[in-house]
Amino acid sequence: MSAYQQQLSPAAPVAESGPADAAVRWPVLFLLASSILWLLAGSVLALIAAIKLHTPGFLADCEFLTYGRVHPAALNAFAYGWGVNAGLAVALWLMARLSRATLPGGGLLIVAGAFWNLGVKLGVLGILAGWSTSVPWLEMPHQVVPLLLVAYALAAAWVVGALRHGSSPRLYVSQWWLLVALFSFPWLWATAEAMLFFGPVRGTVQAIVAAWFAHGFLLLWFTPVALAIMYYLLPKLLGKPIRAYHLASFGFWAYVACAGWAGASRLLGAPVPAWTQAAGTVASLMLLAPLGVIAVNLFGTLFNGGMAALARSNVLRFVGMAALFFVLALLRYAMMSLGAGTAIQLSWFAAASDYVVLYGVFSFAVFGAVYYLMPRLVRRAWPYASLIHAHFVCSALGFILAGVALSLGGLKQAAELSRGVPFAEVTAHTMPALQLATVGGLILLVGHLVFAFHFVKLAFCPCVRARAAAAPVPAELLRTAPELEAAS
Amino acid sequence: MSSIPSHYDPCLEPAAASDDSIQRVHGRLLSDKPQPEPGGFAYGPLMLLGFMSGLILFCCIYLVHNRGGFDPLVYNGHIDPKAASGLPVELTVPEMIAKGQSLYSVTCIQCHGAAGLGQPGAFPPLAGSDWVNGSEERVVRVVLHGLKDPITVKGEQFTSSNKMPALANPPYTYKDTQISYVLTYVRQAFGNTSGPIMPAKVTEIRAASADRKSEWTQAELPAN
């Protein structure tokens, strides 16, 4: 930090948001570094699980790596390890920036992050060791959850504090979305844990609780963080205001109002009351209204800014993909919620829809944000433009390959399941999709390795640091950014 | 694109707008909404309104068709519970017989036997018995309130002190449905071929002989 303080001498030009970035530098770096470790761990575990689906003999004699354990371990490493760590890191940075907050207490944030990571580690190891609850998205043994909630509350409280004590008088749309994400996740999680494990409700109400949580986690934590990033980075990189911004607040409120109910649509056809299923369908369909508004906001801005920008900016490409996947995800949920009676809810198509939110929307947006924020945090440029590009290609290619394979395979599986095709044939017909998904997972892992390598190189590699220390800070990082164009 | 420097460094991603101006300009956009040109329409909000109305209409129709009467026990939304609840709970005769069999094997089997043959001299047979296969009224009364020896079944005299117990009384306290099931079973089992006895019939007979306290005798129950 001392080098940075030298640069802050009165004579040196001050980069915009320099003080805010500096205040969160170490917590954000810590959270991002741990999230990337989790990303790698999750990718490896997910790859093992994917291989097991078509080659069950692979590592079959390891009890702790049996599919029923390695799959939830991968999911939890991804959701709580990568997702929440990275989401908090980006939320921290974005909130500090947009609020111009230079709040002290970064050390506390690192402690909170450390406890969070300890909790997730215990949880994932617990799943592998056989303490899994088997409730999708809530597999971590419930004993670690109080620790995790306290750690999360510390971090989230800091972010909200940054908003309160920041000097910026205006609230931007990204901050709305961050607030919703930060608040909804603990609310959903604590309630679901309490209703499932600490004082379990009876019968299939448990399934409703689990569906409410799973959908809420996806639509009220992952998606809002991604939307906050998109709403910020598009004007930031394009220099154009959000298109039809006056509608953004309608989109926001309509989304928040419907998202909590949409979870019931996961239970279409399950033994839960018919009206509950219908409520889920209605909410999933009503989400199309905010979807339209948000899509006009995001794509209107993107097209307004010119497609030429997409060609040269990796960040915009990541963010554009995330916006595309956001539209796709909500359309898929709406479509599935109308498939009453078909087996689509029990097919790979449904699983792939969740992955679209988790990876396509959230991870793509976070990758974009990390590529933008890291040079500003460490005040060095990324070492290799080609690696950023390689990461984008791997992520896009791997995810689209796996996603398309699982979606088409899932549609076929659903059709055959409800047509009464003999089960062995259904299994055989799904194999190609699962094999392609493994190939996709492998490409994703390569992309994540590139990303991790590049991150370590930028943040921690001594030679890069030495070279950067010798050279002046890039002019771009010291430049005062221009004004946003006022006309839309 | 004037705001973006001509040299674009993809390793730095230059910002094209300052945070402060982003918030300032958008804050202004929020307060002054775009005004349509004089004589023109704002098509955006109009389309949004139309889309929303269509969506709400569709959702309402969907909810009405799939709500299942908001009944927590209806799992299939396509079934109108109003139409379904008008229907009685229907047991088919085979279902009645199945239930009757399980009742028989608990209560009746000790005396009348698994094959309905009874025990000569002690308990009368049910297979081929005119008591069982005869008048519905008579057999229901026997089961409701019991029967005292001496009686004659299939030409054999039973004069032991055994009594048929009243199943309507404790410790049996059979309900009308249970009597109906067990009799329907007995009238179809052991080679018997008589028709089922519906619970409504049992209810009717129970009401008619409500003041009966002791077992019937053969003399009180004529065969027709």
Next chain:
Amino acid sequence: MNRATVIFFGAFFALTLSWAGLLLSNVRSYGVLAPYFDDTENKAYPSQVPGLAARGAQVYADLGCAYCHTQQVRGGEPSADLARKWGGRESYGRDYIREERVLLGDLRVGPDLRNFGVRAPAAAELYLHLYSPTTVVPGSTMPAHRFLFATRQIAGQPSPFALDRAKVAVPAGSEVVPTERAQVLVAYLMGLHDGYDYPEEKQKNTPPKKAGEKKPETHTPEAPKK
């Protein structure tokens, strides 16, 4: 009240509404379903889960069986569950009220297990299925659960549970026996059966008869007690 507070309370209100609407209302209305007492049979349904099976349910959860196997039979028109003989009727909420943890499952990689007890083979065959799935079902992608079995020297009498030597490779003088976890898991699987049709649910979930369809001879029992 500034905008951040509005957003905070707005989000709180929206979430609370969905919680009350979806969860609280269901907890109060059908989360309190009681077992149904059948007068005729003098038994309450669903039956109590035996202790061995309850421990098996824990093994089912810790091994994550529910990621590939659902436990919900679906009725309705395009569903083939009933035609597949996965159950005699669609599953009702009441079927699950005795279960400590309800694992409906959300993906059918393998067949539904809700009524597996009805079609379950003999225990010996089920052990073999767990030990080496492809021996029993060629082409199965179910993982082998060898870790639920122990290979040990035969001392004295061979175990009655030992796997068939003709079907699995066992070193001479040894036998493969299921561990206690395998035994409770098998007890759980063999007990999976929703055999009882609740009159009230049956009445409310049977579509009305089409006009002209001949009604079988039926009668109306007394209305089921709440």
